Amino acid sequence: MRKVSLLSVHFFIFLTISDLLYSLEYMKIDEIKPGMKGYGLSVFKGWEPEKFEVEIIDIIRNTRPKASYILARLKGQNLEQSGVIAGMSGSPVYIDGKIVGAVAYTWSFSKEPICGITPVENMLEEKKYADLSFKKEPFEEKNLKKIATPVMLDGYSGFAKNYLEDFFAKKNSSLSSIILPSSKIDSSSLQTSNTTLKPGDAVAINLVEGDLNVQGIGTVTYVDGDDVFIFGHPMDEVGKISLPISKAYIYTVIPSSYLSFKIGASSSPSGTTVYDGQNAVYCKLKKEAEMIPFEIKISEGSFVNTYKLRIANSPTYFPYLATASTIASILNQTGYLDDKRINLKFYVDFSDREKNYIITNELTYSYFPAYYNFFSLSSDLNSFFSLFFNNSLKDLFIKNVKIEIKLQPETFYYTVENFGVDKKSYKPGEVIRCKVTLKALKGEYFNKVFEFKIPKDIEKGQYVLFCGSQPYFYYELKRSFPAYYRINNIDDLVYWGSFKTDFSKLVIGLVSTQTGLIIKDKKLSDFPEIYEDFFSSYMEKSQIPVFPRIIKSEFDMDAAIFNSSRILLTIGEIKSSQKE
Structure with missing residues (x-):
């Protein structure tokens, strides 16, 4: 008992000393009065922060539970003309030598440099939330706006740049307002002996780093x-997140009647973000961020280029950043509207912390006009990468991604224009003569005749005969038999993720049904009918899944095939009661 008491006393003394030190270092919001004057620090050009003047206007209290904001007017460093600047988020404000908080909020089109300051005591609270498993409810005040965080892009243009702009805008992120071209600076070019972050320094959060940034x-x-607090407001308020942070260089400030902004560039990482909270982004120095290695190898004829990247390991960011980076690598080598065929092979190495898995697949895009390639590719890649973060199976961890892209000049494909058969009724075991009318892009119509044999053991009834490319065929199957194609476990994810379909394969297929059974995450096809009644007593009839029985023939073509067609067939005699 004595040991416990001594430990409690020492802990109490430690907390008391810590609180005393903090009280000497920062000014609490209750001590702040209108008319008080102080100064702030921010980088307006180069590496080093410069002072600007601050005058307290008033306190906006209870903007949300247990939180208030300090209203202040800024002066100096041309702020009277530029107004509050995007990139100033986090600029520390001092009164009587004590830190008050961070410049964090403003109003668009304000005629004076008036800002909202987040009290430092609220910012410091974000550290404790980094160790909690819950996420606080987001706060949004319709009039008071987070000062925008300028996003600097290196290597992204056209569709890739617009894709990221749309992503940030839809999230209502502090990153949403200003997207600018920039670069990354080698730390060896730093014209300062001290690369450690200090109050007032410009800081960059790196979402993508490497050959693209x-x-x-x-x-x-x-x-x-080693604890660092930045921004004075959330970046996206995603909670726990690990992203590299680094000292940033500011080239200049661009004045704007809407919102002036800084142009800058990051340097080598010096730490990582830990928690993106309501009042600040809490970071840790000397700690490496968890990023996903991402390699893109792109070739066109004999020309080959490789991009090596590290992308934010985050369900919020990775699917969009990986997709935009892939498209950016293509656009850095070819025009947006240039007719082209894009062949994309990908390799994803991931785990569930117990076992490693690999998914490999291949996709081909050959649309006209060419910009449809990027719409289709962006949708496919984003959906695929999102599976690893947003699934109900397990927590999955991507370890490495490699993508190989081959570009071929000119676009060429066929479209299915018509599909016919020699008659409408057949017997089991008969051969169906199919005539497919195709049209080549910017070419002539032509007919192809294919033979399709009906199995002898097929059940009598009405069927739909499908004609189209392999991807179209499986798309229709997934839509018609959702229970069978649902991903129920990691093995399903690997199987269907690696299941390759080829646009240059023409499929003529007949699909019949069979009774199946799903027990937990296992699918049982060809389920014996004698047991159906036993299991149906435990399930509603509508819950007993129907699985596909696929009867198809495939024919190789020399280019992709688009469109599809269907014909209703009768196989065997159908009784009048069935027709009704």
């Missing part, structure tokens, strides 16, 4: 050892 730039508010 995406970074959001703000300001450091407070540093306590």
Whole structure:
């Protein structure tokens, strides 16, 4: 008992000393009065922060539970003309030598440089939330706006740039307003002996780094050892997140009547974000961020280029950033509207912390006009990568992604224009003569005749005969038999993720049904009918899944095939009661 008591006393003394030190270092919101004057720090050009003047206007209290904001007017560093600047988020404000908080909020089209300051005591609270498993409810005030965080892009243009702009805008992120071209600076070019982050420094959060770069730039508010607090508002309020942070260089400030902004570039990482909260982004120095290695190898004839990247390991960011980076690599080598065929092979190495898995597959895009290639590719890649983060199976962890892209000049494909058969009624075992009318892109119509044999053991009834490319065929199957094609376990994910379909294969197929059974995550096809009544007593009839029995023939073509067609057939005699 004595040991426990001594430990409690020591802990109490430690907390008391810590609180005393903090109270000497920062000014609590209750101590702040209208008319008080102080200064702030921010980088307006180069590496080093410069002072600007701050005058307290008032306190906006209870903007949300247990939180208030300090209203202030800024002066100096041309702020009277530029207004509050995007990239100033996190700029520390001091009164009487004590830190008050961070410049964090403003109003669009304001005629004066008036800002909202997040109290530092609220910012420091975000550290404790980093160890909790729950996420706080997001706060949004319709009039008071987070100062935008300028997003600097290196290597993204056209469709890839627009894709990222739309992504950030839909999220209502602090990253949403200003997207600018920039680069990354080698740390060896730093014209300063101190690369450690300090209050007032420009700081970059790196979402993508390597041969392509995406970074959001703000300001450091407070540093306590290896603990760093930046922005004074959330980036996206996603909670726990690990992204590289680095000291940033500011080229200049661009004045704007809407919202002035800084142009800058990141340098080598010096730490990582830990928690993106309501009042700040909490970071840790000397700690490496968890990023996903992502390699893109792109070739056109004898020309080959390779991009090596590290992308944010985040369900919020990775699917979009990986997709945009893939498209950017293509556009860095070919025009947006250039007629082309895109062949994309991907390799994904991932695990569930117990076992490693690999998914490989191949996709082909050959649309006209050519910009449809990018719409289709972006949808496919985003949906695929999202599966790893947003599924109900297990927590999955992508370890590595490799993509190989081959570009071929000119676009060429066929479209299915018509599909016919020699008659409408057949017997089991008969051969169906199918005539397919195709049209080549910018070419002539032509007919092809294919033979399709009906199995002798097929059940009598009415069937739909399908004609189209292999991907179209399986798309229709997945839509018609959702229970069978649903991903129920990791093995299903690997199987269907690696299941290759080829647009250059013409499929003529007949689909019949069979009774199946799904027990937990296992599918049982060809389920014996004698047991159906036993299991149906435990399930509603509508819950007993119907599985496909696929009868098809495939024919190789020399280009992709688009469109599809269907014909209703009768196989065997159908009784009048069936027709009704």
